[in-house]
Amino acid sequence: MIPSLEPPRPVLGSVLLGAFLLFLFAPLLVVAVFAFNDAGYPAPPWRGFVLDWFIGNAARGRVGLLQDEALLGSIATSAVVALWVATLSVTLGTAAAWLLERMHFAGKSLLAALLLVPLVIPGVILGVSLLSLASGIAQVADERWGLDLDFLRPGLPLVICGQVSFMAAIATLTIAARLKRLDPGLEEAARDLGAGPWTGFRTIVLPYLRPTLVASAVVAFLMSFENFNTTLLLSGSDPPLTVFLYGRMREGATPVVNAVSLLLMLASALAAVLTRRRTPRP
Amino acid sequence: MKAGSGGRYLGLVLLLAPVLVWLLGLIVIPQVDLAYQSLQERGSSGERALSLAQYRGFFEESQYWRSYLRTALMSLLATACTLLIAFPVAWHVAKVARGRVRLWMMVALLVPFWASETVRSLGWMLLLRESGVLPQWLAAAGLVAEAPELLYHDATILTGLVYTSLLFMVVPLIGVFETLDDALLEASYDLGGNRWSTLWHIVVPHAAPGIAAGCIVVFMLAVGNYLTPTLLGGNSAHWFTEVIYDQFIVRSNWEQGAAFGLLLLVLSSAVVWVALALTGQRLGQVLRRT
Numbered sequence: 001m002i003p004s005l006e007p008p009r010p011v012l013g014s015v016l017l018g019a020f021l022l023f024l025f026a027p028l029l030v031v032a033v034f035a036f037n038d039a040g041y042p043a044p045p046w047r048g049f050v051l052d053w054f055i056g057n058a059a060r061g062r063v064g065l066l067q068d069e070a071l072l073g074s075i076a077t078s079a080v081v082a083l084w085v086a087t088l089s090v091t092l093g094t095a096a097a098w099l100l101e102r103m104h105f106a107g108k109s110l111l112a113a114l115l116l117v118p119l120v121i122p123g124v125i126l127g128v129s130l131l132s133l134a135s136g137i138a139q140v141a142d143e144r145w146g147l148d149l150d151f152l153r154p155g156l157p158l159v160i161c162g163q164v165s166f167m168a169a170i171a172t173l174t175i176a177a178r179l180k181r182l183d184p185g186l187e188e189a190a191r192d193l194g195a196g197p198w199t200g201f202r203t204i205v206l207p208y209l210r211p212t213l214v215a216s217a218v219v220a221f222l223m224s225f226e227n228f229n230t231t232l233l234l235s236g237s238d239p240p241l242t243v244f245l246y247g248r249m250r251e252g253a254t255p256v257v258n259a260v261s262l263l264l265m266l267a268s269a270l271a272a273v274l275t276r277r278r279t280p281r282p
Numbered sequence: 283m284k285a286g287s288g289g290r291y292l293g294l295v296l297l298l299a300p301v302l303v304w305l306l307g308l309i310v311i312p313q314v315d316l317a318y319q320s321l322q323e324r325g326s327s328g329e330r331a332l333s334l335a336q337y338r339g340f341f342e343e344s345q346y347w348r349s350y351l352r353t354a355l356m357s358l359l360a361t362a363c364t365l366l367i368a369f370p371v372a373w374h375v376a377k378v379a380r381g382r383v384r385l386w387m388m389v390a391l392l393v394p395f396w397a398s399e400t401v402r403s404l405g406w407m408l409l410l411r412e413s414g415v416l417p418q419w420l421a422a423a424g425l426v427a428e429a430p431e432l433l434y435h436d437a438t439i440l441t442g443l444v445y446t447s448l449l450f451m452v453v454p455l456i457g458v459f460e461t462l463d464d465a466l467l468e469a470s471y472d473l474g475g476n477r478w479s480t481l482w483h484i485v486v487p488h489a490a491p492g493i494a495a496g497c498i499v500v501f502m503l504a505v506g507n508y509l510t511p512t513l514l515g516g517n518s519a520h521w522f523t524e525v526i527y528d529q530f531i532v533r534s535n536w537e538q539g540a541a542f543g544l545l546l547l548v549l550s551s552a553v554v555w556v557a558l559a560l561t562g563q564r565l566g567q568v569l570r571r572t
Binding site: 010016017018020021023024025026027028029030033034041042043044045049059060091092095096098099103107111112114116117118120121122123124125126128129130131132133135136161162165168173207225226228229232233242245246249252253257258264265268269272 | 289290293294297298300301304305308309310311312313315316319367370371374390391392393394396397398399400401402404405406407408409413414415416419445454482495502505506507508509513523525526528530531536537543546550551554565566569570
């Protein structure tokens with residue numbers, strides 16, 4: 001508390017704080033509450049508590065989350081994409097961080113600048129430009145050589161590329177920041193004691209970086225799962241969850257969308273809490 | 283490169299190759315290609331020629347540049363609103379709240395970000411649409427005769443944008459407030475300053491880097507957003523990303539879409555550049571703050 005500040009006005013303060021908390025939580029609360037409402041649409045009035053939107057099946061007249069094949073399929077698609085994105089982002093991020101913090105070469109400052117570029121390009125533009133380039137290449141390959149390069153058409157490979165293009169940059173920033181704080185003397189000591197560069201990396205650097213790598217992977221996984229702007233244009237006939245939900249929401253959603261949203265919130269909250277606990281404090 | 287470091291050289295190549303494939307293949311070449319595409323014009327028989335027709339189309343068709351200006355102004359407005367809300371909140375967390383209250387406030391700020399933007403938009407839709415919670419309550423309480431439609435207004439879009447980017451403003455602000463020495467505030471009051479003069483002469487100058495960092499990120503997120511404006515603004519959103527998407531998907535006019543994409547990139551980069559120049563910061567520092 002700063003002593004000479006004018007005395008705070010407790011009533012006004014509490015009212016403002018309450019209003020702010022309401023602003024933060026009201027949207028999430030209605031999503032959660034209407035996942036359990038006994039009605040075909042997520043809106044008041046409240047008609048009673050049911051679990052139909054989770055476990056209902058066609059025989060009961062309501063297809064719940066667990067029976068909704070298309071929805072479950074899009075969750076699986078998202079999970080596959082997110083695994084690839086997390087793996088690739090952390091691998092590329094580690095390589096780039098190592099280049100920035102431990103290597104000396106001509107053009108390093110250019111590389112450092114280039115690594116920030118993905119973070120200032122709007123996600124929609126990343127998607128649009130990648131789609132345009134890939135389709136162009138696919139078209140040329142088809143016309144000139146009769147090749148059918150399916151992976152360059154909208155679909156999962158392009159979604160993964162689009163998401164990696166900026167998430168690897170986020171991973172680079174995080175990993176480089178951690179690597180900066182590792183005393184290079186430790187690696188030198190390992191080499192003085194006869195360790196090769198690989199052994200030094202494996203026994204000194206990797207254990208030191210591991211918490212950061214895990215945290216970066218979790219963040220990349222969650223961000224991939226939730227990404228919409230880049231994914232929208234790049235996804236084809238098997239859309240990931242967010243694009244699928246967007247389609248349902250525009251059509252006028254049933255509470256199944258609430259049910260899956262609630263599970264998503266709980267899952268990412270759990271992941272966030274678990275990684276927060278493991279992340280070392282700076 | 284030091285002599286006798288052949289292994290190091292190999293290591294450099296092995297590390298550099300994938301990073302360059304990523305940066306050139308997924309970022310640089312697609313952007314250059316986008317710029318090239320935007321300078322093409324398709325003739326009647328499908329042949330292509332270099333031209334500025336796509337950009338001319340942007341300026342001649344008022345619905346395009348109107349949407350562009352609208353997106354820029356609304357994004358600036360959203361950034362300003364986010365700053366106005368985030369400032370006292372961050373101040374409270376950094377300087378007033380202590381111990382458990384502080385911890386819980388941080389958790390409360392983080393919770394909405396455990397939900398995806400899709401879920402957050404769904405929440406606002408359920409709250410605000412005509413059959414939704416708030417209008418129905420207003421009608422039931424007798425405050426209005428009929429449940430009003432609260433979706434599809436500009437204010438709704440702003441609310442959604444502020445909500446979705448709040449954390450990106452609060453985090454850098456907490457960062458700069460924490461490094462502000464309380465003794466400076468004391469001194470300001472001792473020298474006869476009041477709340478406002480202290481805020482203006484002490485707090486704001488000290489917080490400028492954090493304010494700039496937050497504003498840059500929030501503006502970029504708003505200008506490039508698609509989900510929140512289309513879901514909360516419906517057909518009246520006229521957000522520029524929607525115009526781009528429309529050219530690519532609905533009209534299959536990719537050259538026009540490429541030109542629009544590039545114009546959005548220019549807008550976003552220009553604002554970032556101005557904000558950096560105004561506060562004398564470098565991009566790297568800004569991105570590390572958030």
